[in-house]
Amino acid sequence: MARSRPPAPPVPPPAERARTLAGRARHAAVIGEALGEEGDEGLRNTPTLHHVPSTGAATLQFPEDHPLVLRARERGEALLPVMLELADVAPVTVRRPVRGLLWVSGRLRVLPMRVARRAALRIAAELPDERLLDVGHGETLLRLEPAMVVLSDAEGTEALAPTAMAAAPPDPVAATGDPWLAHLAAAHAGTLSALVPRLPRHLRRPGHRISPLGVDRFGLRLRVETEGDDHDVRLPFAAPLSCPGQLGEAVRTLIGCGDGDGQVPGLRPTSRPAAGA
Known part of the structure; x- marks a missing residue:
């Protein structure tokens, strides 16, 4: 009689892993359509600072004269379709340090300066960072309204609704x-x-x-x-x-x-x- 194979070890569900990655990812890049010269697509734009809550509604800090900011201002109420890539990098030195990637697709808008300053204060209360002092002094904040989240890590690739990630409990460690x-x-x-x-x-x-x-x-x-x-x-x-x-x-x-x-x-x-x- 064939022996049954023991079950694989349990892992957190995809939404929980996505929430964990969003909260700890130290590397971020915004990828969008025609953010550079005419016809040049897929350019990577690295924010000065990024903050991604469990909802996926990321706050991104950029210089006020950055092409991404200018492009988002041009779109106005139409908002700018972009994808935010978050990389989860190991805290130890290994040959392949990226443990997982999270892509948040949605639309980007520039926050009015009064709203941006309030957002900077809220972020600073959670994660103090002196770079937030530059908001309103040559830097501004943008908000990504998420539509879809895709997680890719050691356990596989999963597409998730932002609401699923927001509803996932945080990992206690x-x-x-x-x-x-x-x-x-x-x-x-x-x-x-x-x-x-x-x-x-x-x-x-x-x-x-x-x-x-x-x-x-x-x-x-x-x-x-x-x-x-x-x-x-x-x-x-x-x-x-x-x-x-x-x-x-x-x-x-x-x-x-x-x-x-x-x-x-x-x-x-x-x-x-x-x-x-």
């Missing part, structure tokens, strides 16, 4: 996950070595470089860099986390509960080529 991963990589090499038995056998060879790539309430994701390829391996926690304070104990449990075959009882670690490999 999202806000502290990246600093925690950076600390794990910089100060706890022994912990990473202790996780090697959790990997599939073909990835446990000496000389492979192991880095903590991602973490969410369901598990820890490791990047294994071999001589000719990269692999991402998800190690599921024994139970979903409800707060960042549970991360340490969850990893200690991973280290201490191995069955000698790189598996958690009832679940298997997923190994796949890294995105873009």
Whole structure:
């Protein structure tokens, strides 16, 4: 009789992953139709600052004389169709650092200066940034009204309505996950070595470089860099986390509960080529 394959480890649903990526993406670019010279399409415009709430209604800061701002002003009430690309970059040094991409399609408008200043104050209360002081002094804010969201990450590609992303609960470890991963990589090499038995056998060879790539309430994701390829391996926690304070104990449990075959009882670690490999 054929043996049934253990289920894959659980992962956050697409809308939750999209919300997490939108909130932590450090790299943004606006791509739109004919934003440069006549007939030149698909130009990438990097904002001075970007803020993307769970609704996807992004606020983007640009110089007042930027071609994108001028183009949006020309469109007026018609608004400017654009796509905002958000890149989720790993907090540790790896060969392929982009963990996921989020594309928010919609229409762009320039905020009136009075509205822009109020928006800058609201953003500063959440995420203080001295660049916001330039709003009204050579810089202005634009607002993207989202129509569709597309997520592409290690788990696949999904198209989502902005309302689905807005309704998704926040991951309880999202806000502290990246600093925690950076600390794990910089100060706890022994912990990473202790996780090697959790990997599939073909990835446990000496000389492979192991880095903590991602973490969410369901598990820890490791990047294994071999001589000719990269692999991402998800190690599921024994139970979903409800707060960042549970991360340490969850990893200690991973280290201490191995069955000698790189598996958690009832679940298997997923190994796949890294995105873009």
